[in-house]
Amino acid sequence: MKNLTISFWLLFPIVMLSQNFDNEDFIFLKRHNHFDINLVDGEFNIIKSVTEQGKFLTSKKLYFANEVLSFNSFSTIKDIKAFTYLPLENKKINVDYIETKHTFENGVFYSDQQTKNFTFPAVKAGAETHLEYQEIISDPRFLGLFQFGSFVPTLSTKLSIEFPDNISIGYKTFHTKNFPIEFKKEHKLNRTVYTWTLNNIDGFQGEEQSESLLYYLPHIILHIKSYDKNGDITSVLNDVKDLYKWYDSLVNNITENNLKKVHDIAENISNGYTDKHDKAEAIFNWVQDNITYVAFEDGLGGFIPRSSSSVVEKRYGDCKDMANLLYEMLNHVDIESYRAWIGTRDRPYSYREVPTPMVDNHMITAAVIDNDTIFLDATDSYVSYGLPSSFIQNKEALIGIDNKNFNIRRIPVPKMKENKTETYSEISINSNLVHVNETRSLIGFEKVSYISDFTFNKNDKTREEYLNTTLKLGNNKTMYSNISERNFDNKSSPLLLSYDLKIDNYLKKVANKTYINMNIDRTLSRSKIDLKNRKYSKKIDHKYEKAYTTRLIVPEGFKVSNIPENLSYEHPKFGFDISYVKNDDQITQHKVIYINALRIDNNEFEIWNNFIKNITRAYKKNIILEQLK
Amino acid sequence: MNKPSIFIILFFTITNCLAQYHKTYNWNESPVIHELTMEEKNKASVGILKKHIVEYAESLFGNQLKIYETEHLITHVNNDEGIARHNTVYIPMYEVIRVLDIKARTINSEGKVVVLNKDNIKEVENVEEYGDFKIFAIEGVEKNSEIEILYTVEKEYDMHGQQQLQDEYPIRTAEFVFITGETTSRIKAYHTEIPFESEVINNKLSKRLVLENIPAMLDEEYATPNANKVSVAYQCFPKEQNITQGMFWDNVVTNIGPQFFHKDTLDIVKTDIKNSIAETSNLSTFEKATIIDDYIKTNFTVVKNNNAELSNMDYILKNKSASAFGILKTYSHYLYNLGIEYEIVITANRFLKKFDPEFFNPNQLQEFLIYLPNEEKYISPDRIEYRVGEAPFNILGNYGVYVVKNFDYYFSQIVQSDPNFSRINRTVDILFDTDLSIVTLTQSQEYTGHWSATSRAVLNFYPEQSIKEYEDYLTGSGIEDKVIESYEASNTELLQMEYNKPFITNSVITSESLVEEAGDDFIFQIGKVIGTQSELYQETKRINPIEMQYPNQYDYTISISIPPGFTAEGLTELNIDKSYKSVKGNKLCKFESNYRIENQTIIITIQEFYKSNEYDLNRYEEFREVINAASDFNKTSILLKKIL
Numbered sequence A: 001m002k003n004l005t006i007s008f009w010l011l012f013p014i015v016m017l018s019q020n021f022d023n024e025d026f027i028f029l030k031r032h033n034h035f036d037i038n039l040v041d042g043e044f045n046i047i048k049s050v051t052e053q054g055k056f057l058t059s060k061k062l063y064f065a066n067e068v069l070s071f072n073s074f075s076t077i078k079d080i081k082a083f084t085y086l087p088l089e090n091k092k093i094n095v096d097y098i099e100t101k102h103t104f105e106n107g108v109f110y111s112d113q114q115t116k117n118f119t120f121p122a123v124k125a126g127a128e129t130h131l132e133y134q135e136i137i138s139d140p141r142f143l144g145l146f147q148f149g150s151f152v153p154t155l156s157t158k159l160s161i162e163f164p165d166n167i168s169i170g171y172k173t174f175h176t177k178n179f180p181i182e183f184k185k186e187h188k189l190n191r192t193v194y195t196w197t198l199n200n201i202d203g204f205q206g207e208e209q210s211e212s213l214l215y216y217l218p219h220i221i222l223h224i225k226s227y228d229k230n231g232d233i234t235s236v237l238n239d240v241k242d243l244y245k246w247y248d249s250l251v252n253n254i255t256e257n258n259l260k261k262v263h264d265i266a267e268n269i270s271n272g273y274t275d276k277h278d279k280a281e282a283i284f285n286w287v288q289d290n291i292t293y294v295a296f297e298d299g300l301g302g303f304i305p306r307s308s309s310s311v312v313e314k315r316y317g318d319c320k321d322m323a324n325l326l327y328e329m330l331n332h333v334d335i336e337s338y339r340a341w342i343g344t345r346d347r348p349y350s351y352r353e354v355p356t357p358m359v360d361n362h363m364i365t366a367a368v369i370d371n372d373t374i375f376l377d378a379t380d381s382y383v384s385y386g387l388p389s390s391f392i393q394n395k396e397a398l399i400g401i402d403n404k405n406f407n408i409r410r411i412p413v414p415k416m417k418e419n420k421t422e423t424y425s426e427i428s429i430n431s432n433l434v435h436v437n438e439t440r441s442l443i444g445f446e447k448v449s450y451i452s453d454f455t456f457n458k459n460d461k462t463r464e465e466y467l468n469t470t471l472k473l474g475n476n477k478t479m480y481s482n483i484s485e486r487n488f489d490n491k492s493s494p495l496l497l498s499y500d501l502k503i504d505n506y507l508k509k510v511a512n513k514t515y516i517n518m519n520i521d522r523t524l525s526r527s528k529i530d531l532k533n534r535k536y537s538k539k540i541d542h543k544y545e546k547a548y549t550t551r552l553i554v555p556e557g558f559k560v561s562n563i564p565e566n567l568s569y570e571h572p573k574f575g576f577d578i579s580y581v582k583n584d585d586q587i588t589q590h591k592v593i594y595i596n597a598l599r600i601d602n603n604e605f606e607i608w609n610n611f612i613k614n615i616t617r618a619y620k621k622n623i624i625l626e627q628l629k
Numbered sequence B: 001m002n003k004p005s006i007f008i009i010l011f012f013t014i015t016n017c018l019a020q021y022h023k024t025y026n027w028n029e030s031p032v033i034h035e036l037t038m039e040e041k042n043k044a045s046v047g048i049l050k051k052h053i054v055e056y057a058e059s060l061f062g063n064q065l066k067i068y069e070t071e072h073l074i075t076h077v078n079n080d081e082g083i084a085r086h087n088t089v090y091i092p093m094y095e096v097i098r099v100l101d102i103k104a105r106t107i108n109s110e111g112k113v114v115v116l117n118k119d120n121i122k123e124v125e126n127v128e129e130y131g132d133f134k135i136f137a138i139e140g141v142e143k144n145s146e147i148e149i150l151y152t153v154e155k156e157y158d159m160h161g162q163q164q165l166q167d168e169y170p171i172r173t174a175e176f177v178f179i180t181g182e183t184t185s186r187i188k189a190y191h192t193e194i195p196f197e198s199e200v201i202n203n204k205l206s207k208r209l210v211l212e213n214i215p216a217m218l219d220e221e222y223a224t225p226n227a228n229k230v231s232v233a234y235q236c237f238p239k240e241q242n243i244t245q246g247m248f249w250d251n252v253v254t255n256i257g258p259q260f261f262h263k264d265t266l267d268i269v270k271t272d273i274k275n276s277i278a279e280t281s282n283l284s285t286f287e288k289a290t291i292i293d294d295y296i297k298t299n300f301t302v303v304k305n306n307n308a309e310l311s312n313m314d315y316i317l318k319n320k321s322a323s324a325f326g327i328l329k330t331y332s333h334y335l336y337n338l339g340i341e342y343e344i345v346i347t348a349n350r351f352l353k354k355f356d357p358e359f360f361n362p363n364q365l366q367e368f369l370i371y372l373p374n375e376e377k378y379i380s381p382d383r384i385e386y387r388v389g390e391a392p393f394n395i396l397g398n399y400g401v402y403v404v405k406n407f408d409y410y411f412s413q414i415v416q417s418d419p420n421f422s423r424i425n426r427t428v429d430i431l432f433d434t435d436l437s438i439v440t441l442t443q444s445q446e447y448t449g450h451w452s453a454t455s456r457a458v459l460n461f462y463p464e465q466s467i468k469e470y471e472d473y474l475t476g477s478g479i480e481d482k483v484i485e486s487y488e489a490s491n492t493e494l495l496q497m498e499y500n501k502p503f504i505t506n507s508v509i510t511s512e513s514l515v516e517e518a519g520d521d522f523i524f525q526i527g528k529v530i531g532t533q534s535e536l537y538q539e540t541k542r543i544n545p546i547e548m549q550y551p552n553q554y555d556y557t558i559s560i561s562i563p564p565g566f567t568a569e570g571l572t573e574l575n576i577d578k579s580y581k582s583v584k585g586n587k588l589c590k591f592e593s594n595y596r597i598e599n600q601t602i603i604i605t606i607q608e609f610y611k612s613n614e615y616d617l618n619r620y621e622e623f624r625e626v627i628n629a630a631s632d633f634n635k636t637s638i639l640l641k642k643i644l
Helices: A002-010 A240-251 A259-270 A276-290 A308-314 A319-332 A444-457 A463-471 A602-619 B080-086 B245-260 B267-276 B285-299 B313-319 B324-338 B449-461 B464-474 B526-530 B617-633
Strands: A026-040 A043-056 A066-071 A075-086 A091-094 A099-102 A114-119 A128-137 A145-147 A154-164 A167-174 A182-188 A191-201 A219-229 A232-235 A336-342 A362-369 A372-376 A396-400 A406-410 A420-430 A433-442 A479-486 A495-503 A508-510 A513-516 A544-553 A558-562 A567-570 A574-583 A586-595 A623-627 B045-058 B065-077 B088-092 B096-107 B113-115 B122-127 B131-137 B145-156 B160-164 B171-179 B184-190 B197-201 B204-214 B231-237 B343-347 B367-372 B377-379 B399-403 B409-413 B423-432 B439-447 B483-490 B503-511 B515-518 B521-524 B552-561 B566-569 B576-581 B587-598 B601-610 B638-642
Touching: A026 A167, A026 A219, A066 A075, A066 A128, A075 A114, A154 A167, A167 A191, A240 A396, A240 A406, A259 A276, A259 A308, A259 A319, A276 A319, A276 A362, A276 A372, A308 A319, A319 A336, A319 A362, A362 A396, A420 A444, A420 A513, A433 A444, A444 A495, A444 A544, A444 B080, A463 A479, A508 B638, A567 A602, A574 A602, B045 B080, B045 B160, B065 B080, B088 B096, B088 B145, B096 B131, B171 B231, B245 B324, B245 B343, B245 B399, B245 B409, B267 B285, B267 B324, B285 B324, B285 B377, B313 B324, B324 B367, B423 B449, B439 B449, B449 B464, B449 B503, B449 B552, B464 B483, B526 B552, B526 B617, B576 B617, B587 B617, B601 B617
Parallel strands: A026 A154, A099 B122, A420 A544, B045 B171, B423 B552
Antiparallel strands: A026 A043, A043 A128, A066 A114, A075 A091, A075 A128, A099 A114, A145 A219, A154 A191, A167 A219, A182 A191, A219 A232, A336 A362, A336 A396, A362 A372, A396 A406, A420 A433, A433 A495, A479 A495, A508 A513, A513 A623, A544 A586, A558 A623, A567 A574, A574 A586, B045 B065, B065 B145, B088 B131, B096 B113, B096 B145, B122 B131, B160 B231, B171 B204, B184 B231, B197 B204, B343 B367, B343 B399, B367 B377, B399 B409, B423 B439, B439 B503, B483 B503, B515 B521, B521 B638, B552 B601, B566 B638, B576 B587, B587 B601
16 A cells, blocks of 8 residues: 555565566556755755656556655655546546645654645546655755665656765665666766666565565665865765764763762662673663653654653653663763664665665664673663664664764674573373473573563463464464463573463374374474565574473383384574484483574575475374283 | 544533532542552553543533543553553544643652653644544653553533443443533443442532443454443533434434435436446346446545545545545435435444444444345445445444435344355365375365455455465465465456355365374374364453354365275264254354265365354353364364275
8 A cells, every 4th residue: 555655665575577567456657756956055955856657557456546745854845746647538637635644653652754645536447646746855864765666566767866066975776786777977067967767667565574675675875975165075974984973963962960860770770789790781671671662753853862861760761762871871880881873674784885874773782891792772671681682683783982983893693592492391191182291491582582472462362372372382272271480570591481281182093093293393384485476585583493302101001103213404594303212101302493594595495495394294203102902 | 532523413502600520620649559459460550540520511701511521540550561551641632622731640669759741742733534632651650650640621512422431451440420510411331230320519410430340351252342341422412402312313314314315416427327337238226236336436536534525526526536425425426326226324333333223422423334225235335345235244233324215214233135145165175195295185165245355355455465375365274384286266356246256266285294194104184174273262251242253154075085005094073063052943153074985085074154143142152162163173183094
């Protein structure tokens, strides 16, 4: 749907080129953006002119007539000219009603984002929509990005930027390699025009468990590097130094009026500890536990943290508020720490490639203890001290040292053994019922994701029902009892989850034989990739290892007449190993499954499917118990 | 949330001027945190007090009535989920003339109080379809603290109102105070037996409803929890006036009747019809209505915004854009011109509101249908996925007001003319490969009724990824390693000239996981062939009456070729028979599966149906057994034993 443009489609990736759009319901004939940049008395005057034309090839998806144009404190929209053109009738019908609206975005409490909403009139099969408007950009740092593709095919896309000789423009293209984009540079009368054009680009549709659109969609990020005023060169965003300088000037705007209060809390929390790590951990835990995440997006306020004292008083804040509070508290107890800007995993950029605010959307704190840098993100209430949040793994952090100096450091990716689930189960058979006594021990992101899912997605389900629908053990008749959780709130110890299961209809009894499958947990069995249709790489939230020790108690009066063979599959990025050992009256199955990557690339799909096929085959193996005569 | 109603009736007059209750109502100056029981501590949050005061009063210098509404909430939050549920507050400004006061505070477990800094209250204008809001985040909230909010707004006079008293979390005391003085008023409570107490507050006649220990409304399956919450609806008008419920309904009909029943045909409509339906054509009423329904849905757009022109016929016909009300008018013009008899139905989404003919409340007048009495069929003007047929399932079963040609009206429950409207017929032929590692399923399926409407909607309106996910469902969900070898769907177009024409799919899938190995033998997971069946859990006491999405029936025939050299054993579990019978002994819903063996082939027949849309809450266990019988079947397996 058109009105979901930005947020919805950003989640979604692309397709290859094709010329035949006959099967489409709606296409763009044209999507052109033109930037006109001028400097008047030292002030930038930036106008983005947008021209879009769409065509309804069928009358199915008339909802594409709904148009939504977004703007915020850094931009205004003016001169909207919109009409529907009906080629058969040669008739033009103007849009005569435009409404300015706010939306309550999911997860954002208050945002300065507003929209201009209207509906193209009289659309039907064959109708064309014509739209032109200007976006006035008030801050030269926010030229944004241009996407060559859209959610439906486009016949003609064009981006151009025109600027005088005293302004220097930088740009960086992404994922354009496989697309015949034409670039043209023209110069006349002291002005330069860069133009990129691309014709006939397919629509971009999303996929499950894939990375954000920005990983695939061909796009360009533009930025103003500098300008020359009477021979004096002033940098805007020439390199990351300029970006940092601006960020630093913004955080200097924080007005602290009652730091003592913040410092007192920091001292109180950390007083009992001598070791710096212990102190830092206590402070981090306090912020995680006591400051609730509430997101604001409000002009420059979206870049300037609120004072730490007000955050402590109000007990809520967004990422930058928490990052700044940690910074104040840690430094006060002599733990060297810094504010750090960072982009979450859905922003695939590096600061040095594109020194613009497009790179980041998040803020954390970096603490340095004994030459170790520890990244602290208190917006995730459940990560333990020392563990970054899952959504910033492997991302660059821009660490602000002082008003001139900064560091760029990459966030480490926790190893698979650091995100581990160990499961111990004992299976016994009582008549037609299978009883299982199970304990799971979870650490790292395995624990974090369990706790946050339990806290926010359990909803009205009972614990029994929640476990049944999330762990999916045995079959859908599995009954849980004696559920206990330990260390739910203790961040430094493994989460211990234990319960008893009673599974009806799980074993198969025929004559004197009982058939039972020891794989009551079949992790990954639904993870095959559809090679025919899948277009984009598969995203993995975190690396992990799952280790199982399962014992089956052979009931009295039975002998074991079949034990499955041992099976394994090994690849640097994923694998498993399943083995069976028989001792006296029990069979022990050892099973290890690991994923050692954050993404599975397209060229690895076949081998991934081979892995899934092998594990599915291993899951098919049953034990046969035979009643002694 | 109150939304503006299109049915505005104006009556004015005077009442005596008396002191308003909100002026003296206040929170406790020295708040203390409430002690929770063990059970309450396990909840994310617990409402200590949820109090609403609605006072109708005369304005100081005018003769017009105004409303003062006070909301007072005290909520104990126990964990992050509880904090996230209550720490942001959105106050709608719909009909609000001015805000008299907003205050909020938190009391933490040690008794420390943090009061909201009023500078942090933000204003948000024109939010989606809901109008303006004042919003703020609660300050000082932490686990095991209490949030208290008290505010009063002065609102424009509206003779109707409603308030929900139950919520997603348990509430110790919910209170509704209705102060109306000399005016004429009525109030009705829903989903509670507790009576209102009459009293006098500041010399004004008042009514008070106090409810203790209201359980959390649970999001249960086969239920309409949002429509089942305890709530009140009220009416209040100047004392000289006594408007009966009948007068309200008459008023609605007189207001809207002339807009839907015409004496002349508009020219554009005439031309459109001439272009869509050949004059000489011999089409039935049903076919004509279907063509016009499709024509409007593929040439007009229903728009949700504040443009008043969207219900003006000239504007609608020029711009082919209309509001939900405007599109209803549009239909009436086309149907009138075609000479098709119709009635206008106004009702509500049964998942949000149960329509009450006995108590007029504009909030239940949110959904519009057109009824074709001679055909006993409905048109859903603003539902692009439906064509002439039964009412959409979210309306089915609710009552509605039917407005007829002579500006008369009647109330009726909205039912299906064909009780067997929604069915799935499915045949599956199953073959094993020589070493029994792969199983092939050849399936053909016919979907009718609401199932076909949903399927066509997905295939016609949804993005590619959603269509792919839907194809996964259509080819058999729950088979984890399924490979779709072939798949085709027919009768996918929304426009079908035949009533309830089935949507058909044919597919061939293969799977390895369906056959498990056990030495020389194999275990075939036959149950998984019918797709994922969810178990209906109920560890806590069922709260909501049972309501289906819609009555439905499944008929499956599954044939399994027993591979040569093997015998099939352990088949008795395939026979399942569970039913729920009416008092007269008719099966209202059932799940029945049987097998037989013919020529080395196991033939399983399954019939499952839900003839009624509603089932007795007191017989929930019997209903659950039928639902769960499908999930019992889902776990059945067949042993394929090697003949030695």
